[in-house]
Amino acid sequence: MVHARAIQQGGEGKTGTEPESFALGVYDAVWVVARALISHRGRVSFDDFTQDFPEEAASFFGTTGWTILNAAGDRQFGNFDFWVIREVGNSPQWTPVARYNTATKEIVQVEP
Secondary structure: OHHHHHHHHHHHHHHOOOOOHHHHHHHHHHHHHHHHHHHOOOOOOHHHHHHHHHHHHHOOEEOOEEOOEOOOOOEOOOEEEEEEEEEEOOEEEEEEEEEEEOOOOEEEEOOO
16 A cells, blocks of 8 residues: 555654554545545535445545445445453553454454
């Protein structure tokens, strides 16, 4: 994903920190919204927008990959991590425990 690396490096160069995946997802979402509004020249009802948004998302490849949505309106592709708070040393810390892979439809336990 060359585009993603360019965005990440640009953000890191300006801020000194690596962009978080959540920020990159928001970046993509804003672009999908903007493209949907542009396709209607800014004049669109909410009903038309919500109907056309999934089509626009299906045609956009952003910093986080394809933004295709499933029937529930969630990203169709992408991995989802499951986290819990565990005692590490003497302090509570967020710890990954599993990952869901949308391509294989498998949940894989993350070894501690």
